[in-house]
Each structure stands twice: as C-alpha cells, then as structure tokens.
Amino acid sequence: MIENKDIHRILTIDVGGSHIKATILNRAGELQTSYKKIDTPSPATPEKVLAGVQELVKDFTDYDRVSVGFPGYIHEGHVMTAPNLGTALWQGLDLQAKLADVLQKQVRVVNDADLQGLGVVQGKGFEMVITLGTGFGTALLQRGVLLPHLELAHHPVTKHKDYDQYIGDKALETVGEAKWNRRMQKVLQILKTVFNYDHLYISGGNADKLRFTLDDNITIVSNVDGIKGGARLWQDDFAV
Known part of the structure; x- marks a missing residue:
C-alpha cells in the first residue's frame, strides 16, 4: 500500500464519449492546474485515445500518480465494456498497464461515473451519482465508499430501450428537450423508488438541460467537481 503522504x-484524466479532460490535483482534491480538454477521437480506438491522452497531458509535469475515469466497466484495470467508444475495440485491454507504460507513472483506472462519485459525495449515508452525457452513468456509494459498479445504463427502461438509448445524447437530439425532460422525470422517479438513496447527484454535459423542479435531496454538480475524485483513488484505504 502506498502511503498518502508520499503522494x-x-x-x-476523465475519458468521455465526447471529450477527454485532465487536470492535476493535490492530495485534498484541489485543482493545481487549469482544466484542459480535447475532443475524443473518432473512431475512438485505443491507439487514438492513448495518443490523445499523450497530447493532452504533454504540458503537465511534476505529478506522482495518475487517476483515470473511463466510460465502461473496469475490472482490475482491464476494460470489460466500452459502449460509447466501441466495446469490440476495447474489450479485454489492460488500460491501466497501457497508460502506466505511456505515462511512466503508477495508474489507477475506474469507471468514469465512479470517479465522479468519489469527487462529489458528502460521505453521508447512501448516495447515488448519475451522469448525463453521451450515455447514462451511475455510481453508488455508502458513507463515501464505492459499492460494486452496476452498468445500469444497459438495463431496459422500456420494452425496446435501455437507459443509454432512452436519455443519452442521441435520444436528446432525436426527441428534443421537452420530451427528454419528461423522460428524465420518469427516470428519476424510477431511481427514487428502486434505490431509496439519501442523496442523488446529477452531473454530465446534459445536466443543465433539466427544466423541472428537483427534490430537495437532488443536487446538480459540475464535471470539474467530479474530476476531484482522482485524489480519492490514492487514499490509503482505497483499493481498485
């Protein structure tokens, strides 16, 4: 185990379906550099994404460790799914090892919504984080501790659509904001009924398109707040 005092x-780094973002944090999760981003390459092959990461961080220096949020299911640093980048391109890739080789630092990789969750929760009770962007991301935490990741995005929400298809970017573009908001009201009611969370946090590029009144225990947070979860990945009591 690496002691926090050594870091x-x-x-x-936050890899998304639309953008790749990066910053440097201190141990407390405070930004030490400006927040930079580039467009996610298309097609988003591992080779192109790794090259994009190298270009994005070339001016970042003097860092001890690397934390990465990735839009898919991650098991011990390996990509199991990458629905918005192309699972067939990524499945089985040891992304953690690849990035460690590219950046020459120790790396920890988790799901991007899990990284967001670590950055925004208060650590009180049962908290849930959802991200509204290219797809639909979720993270669950109990007293600030990550629970096993669930790919809720791919659970059916209607007879023919999963959550990604129902409220992701493509659905928003297809049905328009008014209908998308009605869908979001339905989704939030489902989450409230199924999870009985103490607090729900909503992040992602489409969070600011919500046009209805939210419950008192629902908070909209920024992607910048979420990226601060990178510091939590290197705390003494955290393992991936």
Whole structure:
C-alpha cells in the first residue's frame, strides 16, 4: 500500500464519449492546474485515445500518480465494456498497464461515473451519482465508499430501450428537450423508488438541460467537481 503522504500531485484524466479532460490535483482534491480538454477521437480506438491522452497531458509535469475515469466497466484495470467508444475495440485491454507504460507513472483506472462519485459525495449515508452525457452513468456509494459498479445504463427502461438509448445524447437530439425532460422525470422517479438513496447527484454535459423542479435531496454538480475524485483513488484505504 502506498502511503498518502508520499503522494503530492495526481494527474487526473476523465475519458468521455465526447471529450477527454485532465487536470492535476493535490492530495485534498484541489485543482493545481487549469482544466484542459480535447475532443475524443473518432473512431475512438485505443491507439487514438492513448495518443490523445499523450497530447493532452504533454504540458503537465511534476505529478506522482495518475487517476483515470473511463466510460465502461473496469475490472482490475482491464476494460470489460466500452459502449460509447466501441466495446469490440476495447474489450479485454489492460488500460491501466497501457497508460502506466505511456505515462511512466503508477495508474489507477475506474469507471468514469465512479470517479465522479468519489469527487462529489458528502460521505453521508447512501448516495447515488448519475451522469448525463453521451450515455447514462451511475455510481453508488455508502458513507463515501464505492459499492460494486452496476452498468445500469444497459438495463431496459422500456420494452425496446435501455437507459443509454432512452436519455443519452442521441435520444436528446432525436426527441428534443421537452420530451427528454419528461423522460428524465420518469427516470428519476424510477431511481427514487428502486434505490431509496439519501442523496442523488446529477452531473454530465446534459445536466443543465433539466427544466423541472428537483427534490430537495437532488443536487446538480459540475464535471470539474467530479474530476476531484482522482485524489480519492490514492487514499490509503482505497483499493481498485
């Protein structure tokens, strides 16, 4: 186990379906550099994404460790699914090892919504984080501790659609904001009924398109807040 006192600066990278973002954090999760981003390459092959990461972080120096959020299911640093990048391209890839080789630092990789969750929750009771962007991301935490990741995005929400298809970017573009908001009201009611969370946090590029009143225990948070979860990945009591 690496002691937290040995880690002072953490390069934190958030790989998304639309953008790849990066910053450097201190141990407290405070930004030490400006927040930078590039477009996610298309097609988003591992080779192109790794090259994009190298280009994005080339001016970042003096960091001790690397934290990465990735839009898919991650098992011990390996990509199991990458629905919005192309699972067939990524499945089985040891992304953690690839990035460690590219960046020449120790790396930890988790699902991107899990990274967001670590950055925004208060650590009180049962908290849920959802991300509204290219797809639909979720994270569950109990007293600030990540629970096993669930790919809720691919659970059916209607007879013919899963959550990604129902409220992701493509659905928003197809049905328009008014109908998308009605769908979001339905989704939030489902989450409230199924999970009985103490608090729900909503992040992602489409969070600011919500046009209805939210419950008192629902908070909209920014992607910048979420990326701060990179510092939590290197705390003494955290393992991936």
